[in-house]
Amino acid sequence: MGELSTTERDAVERVTAEPMLEQVESWSAINSGSANLDGLAQVAAALADSFSHLPGELRLLDPAPVTAVDPDGRERDVAHGRNLHLRVRPDAPVQLLLTGHMDTVYGADHPFQNLTWKEPGVLGGPGVADMKGGLAVMLAALRAVEASSLAPRLGYEVVINSDEEVGSPGSAPLIAQTAQGKRAALTYEPAALPDGTLAGARPGSGNFSFIITGRSAHAGRNPEDGRNAVVAAADLALRLSAAKAPGLSVNVARMDGGGPNNVVPDHAVLRVNLRPASESDQWRAQEIIDGTVAAVAARHDVGIHIHGSFGRPPKPLDPAAEQLFGLVQQAGADLGQSIRWQPSGGVCDGNNIAAQRVPVVDTMGVRGGKIHSMEEYLIVESLAERAALSAVTILRLAAEAA
Numbered sequence: 001m002g003e004l005s006t007t008e009r010d011a012v013e014r015v016t017a018e019p020m021l022e023q024v025e026s027w028s029a030i031n032s033g034s035a036n037l038d039g040l041a042q043v044a045a046a047l048a049d050s051f052s053h054l055p056g057e058l059r060l061l062d063p064a065p066v067t068a069v070d071p072d073g074r075e076r077d078v079a080h081g082r083n084l085h086l087r088v089r090p091d092a093p094v095q096l097l098l099t100g101h102m103d104t105v106y107g108a109d110h111p112f113q114n115l116t117w118k119e120p121g122v123l124g125g126p127g128v129a130d131m132k133g134g135l136a137v138m139l140a141a142l143r144a145v146e147a148s149s150l151a152p153r154l155g156y157e158v159v160i161n162s163d164e165e166v167g168s169p170g171s172a173p174l175i176a177q178t179a180q181g182k183r184a185a186l187t188y189e190p191a192a193l194p195d196g197t198l199a200g201a202r203p204g205s206g207n208f209s210f211i212i213t214g215r216s217a218h219a220g221r222n223p224e225d226g227r228n229a230v231v232a233a234a235d236l237a238l239r240l241s242a243a244k245a246p247g248l249s250v251n252v253a254r255m256d257g258g259g260p261n262n263v264v265p266d267h268a269v270l271r272v273n274l275r276p277a278s279e280s281d282q283w284r285a286q287e288i289i290d291g292t293v294a295a296v297a298a299r300h301d302v303g304i305h306i307h308g309s310f311g312r313p314p315k316p317l318d319p320a321a322e323q324l325f326g327l328v329q330q331a332g333a334d335l336g337q338s339i340r341w342q343p344s345g346g347v348c349d350g351n352n353i354a355a356q357r358v359p360v361v362d363t364m365g366v367r368g369g370k371i372h373s374m375e376e377y378l379i380v381e382s383l384a385e386r387a388a389l390s391a392v393t394i395l396r397l398a399a400e401a402a
Helices: 006-016 020-028 037-051 128-146 172-179 229-241 279-300 319-334 349-354 381-401
Strands: 057-061 067-069 075-077 083-088 094-101 116-119 122-124 154-161 184-187 205-213 248-257 267-276 303-312 377-379
Touching (some): 006 381, 020 122, 067 205, 083 172, 094 128, 094 172, 128 154, 154 172, 172 349, 184 349, 184 381, 229 248, 229 267, 229 279, 248 279, 267 279, 279 303, 303 349, 319 381
Parallel strands (some): 094 154
Antiparallel strands (some): 083 154, 122 377
């Protein structure tokens, strides 16, 4: 180890004694796919029991209302699980936000349900890296910090949401609220690479459903009286796809609509994902969407309703974020861990936190790999490594109030 204080050394010793592997195995044995409300409730209860050993007020909060668009263009309510929220010492001089998610991409009927040892020290299973391993790391670090003399200087909020894997639509307001006024935030997504590399800058992401309403007519007798929603949707798809440029990717993902061959179709739904690289790119993308929708609606004499938004704003690496990354890097160096970072094409709750002008490192979780696949794995020794990294980072942030 490098230049660690006595308090930091004590914290590192404490995290190694935490039952992180047992927690990962227990939590990962419960299916908590984003749509599995029963499984999410079970995991939420287990997490609440574990995190209740920390001080403060712990609550399970209902998600914000969320709707989705069906293939026929109708909006419907979408249910999500409750979100865990813990608030500790809100009047302390240094305030942090720590976030993670309890949901996984593996539904209740997914074939990937069981834990297996791939080799000694490498555990495979649904959510072991993304991110039940990260939740165990977060808890171990906080328990070690609570045992230190610096704890009274530190306040924090913990948010563990139930819908991160589907864009956090029901928990985004809670994340935005809890980020307010924080010195920094740590999110426990797995490391960007198995060697522990962190994710730096991230693009934004917006998912949109365009509901096109035309007018039906007989395709043989009076097609001129119809307004073809499918043709309008195709035109909209081509125009949006043509808008891709440096700083903005556009993926036309799906189109629904149409009917019998002898009827001019009067409805269609177009699904598009746009990923702006920066805040200015997001503004430009929104202008493109609004202008293109207006032009296509006028050209085809149809109505177009836009459902969706940029739910993940771009996350730049600004000076405040660079300073926080540097602090984490130095903590790693003093622990004998080489920490670096690189841009990522993916998005997560770190995007939403950064949108509140709070610096965030959002890959403080475990080392592992092949997430979102049946080959997902956790490198077990990284539990203690990353918990120590978090504990030292948090203690150094708390020490700023000295």
